[in-house]
Amino acid sequence: MTDFISIRMREKSQIWRIIVGLMIIGVIYIGAGLAIGVAVATFVPDFSANDLLGTRPLSLMIMLATFIPVWFGVRFAMFWPMRQPIQALYTVTQRINWRDFGIGLSLSLIAVSIFEIASVLLLGTPQGYSAQFIADPATWLMLLIPASVLILFQAGAEEVLFRGYFLRLIWARGGRYWWAFFVPSFIFGLGHFAPDQFGSNAWFYVANTTVTGMILCAITVFRGNIGAAFGLHWGINLFGILILSNDGYLSGLALFLNSFDPADPRMGWAMVIMTLIEVVIYVVWAHRTYGKIVPT
Numbered sequence: 001m002t003d004f005i006s007i008r009m010r011e012k013s014q015i016w017r018i019i020v021g022l023m024i025i026g027v028i029y030i031g032a033g034l035a036i037g038v039a040v041a042t043f044v045p046d047f048s049a050n051d052l053l054g055t056r057p058l059s060l061m062i063m064l065a066t067f068i069p070v071w072f073g074v075r076f077a078m079f080w081p082m083r084q085p086i087q088a089l090y091t092v093t094q095r096i097n098w099r100d101f102g103i104g105l106s107l108s109l110i111a112v113s114i115f116e117i118a119s120v121l122l123l124g125t126p127q128g129y130s131a132q133f134i135a136d137p138a139t140w141l142m143l144l145i146p147a148s149v150l151i152l153f154q155a156g157a158e159e160v161l162f163r164g165y166f167l168r169l170i171w172a173r174g175g176r177y178w179w180a181f182f183v184p185s186f187i188f189g190l191g192h193f194a195p196d197q198f199g200s201n202a203w204f205y206v207a208n209t210t211v212t213g214m215i216l217c218a219i220t221v222f223r224g225n226i227g228a229a230f231g232l233h234w235g236i237n238l239f240g241i242l243i244l245s246n247d248g249y250l251s252g253l254a255l256f257l258n259s260f261d262p263a264d265p266r267m268g269w270a271m272v273i274m275t276l277i278e279v280v281i282y283v284v285w286a287h288r289t290y291g292k293i294v295p296t
Contacts, residue, residue, distance in 0.1 A: 004224050005172045006092045012082050013172035021077030021165070028076060032069035036062065053197070053249050057143060060241070060252035064150035070157035074165055089164030091225035100223055104231025111281070112239045115274050140255060144242065147253050151241055155233040162188045162213060163220045163229050171221070177294065185213030197249045199263030204271040211275050215282045221295040222286065 040047050040062060051059035075086045087094035166184035189210030195202040216229040245254035246262050260267065286293045 003092045004221050005168060006088065008084065009088060009168060010172045012084060013169050015173075017081040018169050018173075020081050024077045024080075025070065025073035025161070025165075028073035029069050032072075033066055036066055054252050055248060056252045057147075058252075060250060061143075061147060061150055063250075064147070064154045067154040067157040070161055071153065074157075074160050077165065086160065089160055089168055089226065091227075093225075095225075096230065097223070097225045097227035100225060100227035101231035104219075104228040104233075105235040106231075108232040108235030109239060111278075112236055115277070116244060118270075118273070118277075140253075143253060147242060148238060151237050152234055155237050156230060158188065159216075159226055159230045159233055163216055163226055167217050167220060181214045181217045182210075185210045185217060188213040194249070197246070197262055198267075201263055201265075201268040201271065204268040208271045208275045208278075212278060215278060218282070218286065218295055222290055 044058070044062075047059065052063075054060035054063045071086075074089070078084050078086045078088065082088075085094065090096045162184045166187075167180055170180040170184070189206040189208075192209045193202055193206050198205050216232065219232075220226055220229045241250055242253055242255065244256045244258055245251040247257040247259045249262065251257055283293055
């Protein structure tokens with residue numbers, strides 16, 4: 001396991017600096033969100049409440065773009081009061097390990113494909129999968145690259161905030177697993193709470209994303225850099241947004257739609273099983289690679 005926290009990071013991890021930094025991130029994110037909302041209301045008059053679910057290409061790309069201000073917020077929070085560059089959140093050497101990123105991306109795409117096959121076998125396909133091209137294949141291909149870039153910014157924003165700012169600064173203060181792993185990951189999970197779409201399964205979704213967040217935290221500490229978690233996150237979101245998505249939820253850019261009701265009780269059990277599979281895969285990897293499950 002490589003070094004995870006620099007001496008300078010430990011010196012700048014006072015509570016007041018962390019809190020002020022979070023306030024800066026929040027002000028920039030909320031301010032930018034309001035500005036984007038005004039712009040959308042002005043220039044996209046037909047934007048409806050249903051578009052907030054990302055059911056059209058334009059609305060989904062706008063939603064993804066709202067994560068870009070997080071990068072600016074974290075950058076300013078690191079500039080002051082942390083007095084460090086945002087790259088300090090990547091690794092001690094201030095560089096993303098792109099080899100770890102590539103491995104994480106590849107493994108995530110393989111894993112989500114297996115999970116989808118398992119879901120079909122578990123849930124069956126009473127309503128089936130319906131192919132959806134955005135107007136035509138040429139349109140989907142035209143939007144593929146810009147959408148992938150926006151998803152890269154979106155996944156990266158969450159990683160630099162939760163597995164960067166939160167994790168590294170809490171760890172630098174001597175906080176261990178509850179504070180450094182669970183608390184940021186639970187906040188990350190709550191950000192995915194969608195009862196209107198998932199019904200009672202919404203809490204299963206929160207549990208799944210919380211566990212996923214904890215696993216990403218552990219991988220980041222083990223690897224000493226944010227690369228693997230970043231690649232894993234980007235790959236999962238690429239598949240779930242651009243390849244196969246639930247009909248009516250983040251589905252505006254999906255090539256295929258899963259019309260199975262996400263509020264169906266069987267979907268809740270599928271999420272539980274998928275979460276257990278994630279845990280098993282992580283435990284096997286961590287034990288075989290580092291001889292332990294929890295990093296120290």
